[in-house]
Amino acid sequence: MINNLHSLLNTTGFAHLTPGMIIMWCIGLILIYLAIKKQYEPLLLLPIGFGILLVNLPLSGLMEPDVGLLWKFYHYGIHWEIIPPLIFLGIGAFTDFGPMLANPRLIFLGAGAQAGVYLTFFASHAMGYNIMEAATIGMIGGADGPTTIFIASKLAPQLLGACAVAAYSYMAMVPIIQPPIMRLMTTKAERKIKMAKPRPVSKREKLLFPIVSTFLIILLIPASAPLISMLMLGNLFRESGVVERLKGAAQNELMNIVTIFLGLPIGATMHADIFLQPKVLFIFVLGLIAFVLSTMTGLLLAKIMNVFSKEKINPLLGAAGVSAVPMAARVVHKVGIEADKRNYLIMYAMGPNVAGVIGTVIAAGIFITLLAP
């Protein structure tokens, strides 16, 4: 009789609970709380949080290879590299490259912020992460969720959950992380610099940009093709003006659907046994460092460019090279207004901001080219 009861209990999940799982429930619930109450990237943190809860319920088998539902989402969506490029299709359809084309030299600020990625890579490797893991952690500094997930799935799948959550949560915290660094590294006079009126950008130029840049970037860094091709296709939908339906689908329906299939399996990669290790948890510290360094290198490059150019750049724009679109650009605008209430930087900041997206993809492509097995 007692034996029967015992075996009955063993078929339930209760007998297989571990303290680690309960800690993970708390983490999942915290993410759900942050998503709902604080609206921190709710579209992602909500499904990620729920995914964490699910995978830490014993015996559910949701992440069991070949059979589990979430495993299938993960395997066919992320491991097969379908979802991150589809997200990029939507981003491309949303992105107006106009501000970047109007002020092409600000592109370099989008590159400057990528130096933070490589510095963090270097630091992480020095701290004992292997070279693939270090590359993935550095990528958090690019502040680009889909790219971080893309590179993690290729180079260090065991860190995917932590890196994705770190990237998305720090992106939501850009308005808190960046302003102190921006004020520290610039003088009030620099923050007051007004930008010269940008040149007008014709429709034809905007239309040619996705085509020309696709050729150029893929020829230069073939490994970046999955992301850059989709980004530019989405943008071509937008700028061509003849496929409103496709543009709408990429921006809305498709984007929303793939977001669901992205968040849930990311959460599901965060099983207690994998996640609760000092090595994985420390990623959150390194991710923050990556964000700080990227902001700093962006600002620094803007200041260096000012030494050499006659027309001064407001160095705050360097901070927008971190590709968290459009959060980083908004932060630049707000800090600029603080210094001078008539200094409206938003449209200038969008330039380095969208250039940052391209820079991050290039950086990821280089890591993959040099490191992928």
Added chain:
Amino acid sequence: MTTEITAPLPGKIVRLDIEPGTSIEQDTEIMVIEAMKMETIVYAPCDGVIEKMIKKVGDEVEDGDLIATVA
């Protein structure tokens, strides 16, 4: 002499504190433009009285568009 009030950034006018006849002082708030889901306050460029309104609340403006004239 007329001074033009132009849009300092592209976006949508979500609040207008001025109409023809309003007297304004330099650096007082005259309207709010929403761009990238962010509300930005626009300040009066000079002292004077609003002569003519070209745009109204809800209008989308481009950078440099004429919004009102000040006499």
Added chain:
Amino acid sequence: MSPASIFIQGIVSVFFGMTLLYLSIKITAFFVDRIAQKTKGGIQDDK
């Protein structure tokens, strides 16, 4: 491959890529301007 060489190659390639992008925008803008001017000239010729 040593991390130092990846570090250097990475930064150099990102800047190289962005420089190419910068040049391509400049070149496209130049040609688009020229085409625009030519079409304008064409219209004037018709008059």
